[in-house]
Amino acid sequence: MISIDGTLVSPGKPGSYDRQLHGFRVWRPEKSKFAALWYTGKVKDLIDMTSETRLLYLGAGNGSTVSYMADYCEVVYAVEFAPRPMRDLIALSEKRDNIIPISADARNPGLYMPIVEPVDYIYMDVAQPNQAEIAIANRQFLKDTGCIIFILKTRSISVRESPDVIMNRTITRLAEFFTIATHSLLIPFYPDHAGIICMPKKD
Amino acid sequence: MRQYWFGDISDEDCIPADGDDEYFVARIRFLQENTGSFVPMSDDDIQRCSSFRTRAEYISRLRRISISLAKIVVQELYQTRDQELIHLVRMIDELDQATSHLSDNLAEWHEIRTISSYTRHDRQSVRQVITDLTTCDDTVISAIAREMVHLYETRSLLASQVKEIADEIMPNTSALLGPLVASRIMSAAGGLFKLAALPGSTVQVLGAKSALFSHITTGSPPPKHGIVYQHSRVHRAPMKRRGRVARVIAAKVVIAARIDFYRKEKDPSFLEDADAQIHKAGTK
Numbered sequence: 291m292i293s294i295d296g297t298l299v300s301p302g303k304p305g306s307y308d309r310q311l312h313g314f315r316v317w318r319p320e321k322s323k324f325a326a327l328w329y330t331g332k333v334k335d336l337i338d339m340t341s342e343t344r345l346l347y348l349g350a351g352n353g354s355t356v357s358y359m360a361d362y363c364e365v366v367y368a369v370e371f372a373p374r375p376m377r378d379l380i381a382l383s384e385k386r387d388n389i390i391p392i393s394a395d396a397r398n399p400g401l402y403m404p405i406v407e408p409v410d411y412i413y414m415d416v417a418q419p420n421q422a423e424i425a426i427a428n429r430q431f432l433k434d435t436g437c438i439i440f441i442l443k444t445r446s447i448s449v450r451e452s453p454d455v456i457m458n459r460t461i462t463r464l465a466e467f468f469t470i471a472t473h474s475l476l477i478p479f480y481p482d483h484a485g486i487i488c489m490p491k492k493d
Numbered sequence: 494m495r496q497y498w499f500g501d502i503s504d505e506d507c508i509p510a511d512g513d514d515e516y517f518v519a520r521i522r523f524l525q526e527n528t529g530s531f532v533p534m535s536d537d538d539i540q541r542c543s544s545f546r547t548r549a550e551y552i553s554r555l556r557r558i559s560i561s562l563a564k565i566v567v568q569e570l571y572q573t574r575d576q577e578l579i580h581l582v583r584m585i586d587e588l589d590q591a592t593s594h595l596s597d598n599l600a601e602w603h604e605i606r607t608i609s610s611y612t613r614h615d616r617q618s619v620r621q622v623i624t625d626l627t628t629c630d631d632t633v634i635s636a637i638a639r640e641m642v643h644l645y646e647t648r649s650l651l652a653s654q655v656k657e658i659a660d661e662i663m664p665n666t667s668a669l670l671g672p673l674v675a676s677r678i679m680s681a682a683g684g685l686f687k688l689a690a691l692p693g694s695t696v697q698v699l700g701a702k703s704a705l706f707s708h709i710t711t712g713s714p715p716p717k718h719g720i721v722y723q724h725s726r727v728h729r730a731p732m733k734r735r736g737r738v739a740r741v742i743a744a745k746v747v748i749a750a751r752i753d754f755y756r757k758e759k760d761p762s763f764l765e766d767a768d769a770q771i772h773k774a775g776t777k
Contacts, residue, residue: 365552373570380563388552390559393566400531404498404524405559407534430533450709 291328291338291362298328302361315361319479322355323415323441327485331474336487337411337439339363344409346431348396348424349416352378353389359413360389367406371395396424399431408433415441422463425488429467432490438468441476442484457484464488496524497534498555499543507542517558518565578658579680581651585673588648592641596623599637606631620645664759665749669767670742674723678746681720689747689754697721697743721746730775741774 292299292314299314309316319326327333339345339362350356350368352375360366368383369392370376376393383389394401396416409431416424425440432438442460444453453475461470468488476483495502498521500509510520545551570576596619603626626638652673659672663685666675681699682688688696698705700719708715718739722728730738745767752760 373567376563376567380560380567383556383560383563387556390552390556391563392559393563393570394525401525403531403533404496404521405555407539408536449706 291334298325300358300361302357315358317358322358323476323480323483323485324355324358324413324439326476326479326483327439327441327474330476330479331485331487332472333485333487336437336471339411343411344407346406346409346412346428348412348414348428350379350391351375351415353382355413355415356389357382357386360386364388365390367392367402367409369394369396369402396428399428406431408436410436412436412438413441414438415443417443417446419447421446422460425464426467429490434490434492437471437487437489440464440486440488442486443482444484445482453482453484457486460484461486467491495532495534495538497538497542498524498558499539499545499551502538502542507538509542509544511544514558514561517554518562521558521562573684574658574662575679575685578655578662578676579684581655581658582673582676582680585648585651585655586677588644588651592644592648595637595641595644596620599623599626599634599641603629603634606634663750663753665752665764666746668759668764669745669749670721670724674720675746677720677723679750685750685754689750691747693740693744693747696746697739726771726775734775738771738775741771745771 292301294311294314297311298317298319299311300317302315304310304313304315309318317325317328319329328337339359341362341364343363345359345363345366347356347359347366347368350370353368356366356368356379365388367390368379370379371394373393376391379389379391383391390405392402392405396414397418397420410433412425412428412432414421414425414428418424421440421442425438429438442457444451444456447456447460457473457475461473464470464486467490469491471487471489473484473486475481476485498510498517500507510517512520539551543551545554600619600622603622623638623641627635627642629635629638655676656667656672659667659676659679663675663679666679666688669675670678678696678699679685679688682691682696691699698716698719699721701716702719704713704716707713717736718727721739721742722735724742727735727739727742748763749767752758752763
């Protein structure tokens, strides 16, 4: 990943809404949970997206984070379920040549099984109560060398428990299938969210 | 045999798929419905079995096809009538808010201009005042009043459309609650399917989000009712019985929504029975 004086940027062409730094697009932590994770967690040694990288993005929303990922990656398979953000996402993929929009439910990976190839990274940002199960169900798309970047929305799981407790419980579940490389709450940017990076367990 | 968008693969050989974009879109949809394979493809599969010579060609073709497919799926998701109903109901609510603000302002303004005509106590209904104002001498006020009358007419047009659609897609819920309240509840749930999947206790407090969360976080008394309050049986019930009536109605609404979603026809015996139980909850 490219950073200039500690500021995370992406190598895309800056649009009129983007902040610029030496001609690069500034990837702001206030706008994107991946950038927040980059600043708060120990991501720098674990994640490196290049022009060879293939990425499966679950919960693509209207595609703002997708657009940064696509600046780095060879191809982004962007899965989104809700029709409203999907329309924005389609508009974005018409402008970029490496975003594959998929209108499907991430809880049901069979729907995109005929389309998605093995990927280096799965980035997950879905607002569902069973986020850990979704990660587990989608791990079959991951290369042996790949890893999952899991943004945990604790408020989608419970509004009563503290984010810490929910994060630890999720990690315990994930640890049955994955090796957890790092985890942290996205404080101060998204206090109700956690970032977890995990690799498939080697048998 | 494993089937992917670019071709069919079996142990011995493979058959690359070939055709125009439309063919591929139809093919992917078919595979999605009849899940051809639960095994993810491998790089080797793509190289061995697709009719595309280069990686760039593979990606650009898949991108084009996926965009067409996504457009079709989005269109279909939007075409369900409950989604249309949600927007109609929101429109009515917005219109109500707007007309209520405007009419209050207009009536007050008029009071200032014509000191003797209306006082707060013997005021006619705002609606009547506005109808009268359309013919008053003040050109500005009468112009606004005419606009307002127009808005009221639009509102009743919208309401009749809501009734039409609600009676069609959720006949039981609509008969139980009245088309407008039924549509609001459905809209708060996010669709008929979602409403049919909710427990009665959730439906009871749909629309009372802030009260519910203040109950969960600070332990204030739980809300008795949300949108169901708008049903006359709830808000006319004596204070002490409102919670009970709301609970019974919510339970019946969920059953009605399930009949609507899965059976799609009016069930008079259910409605009669539900009505009797709701009546009992309010009087005993």
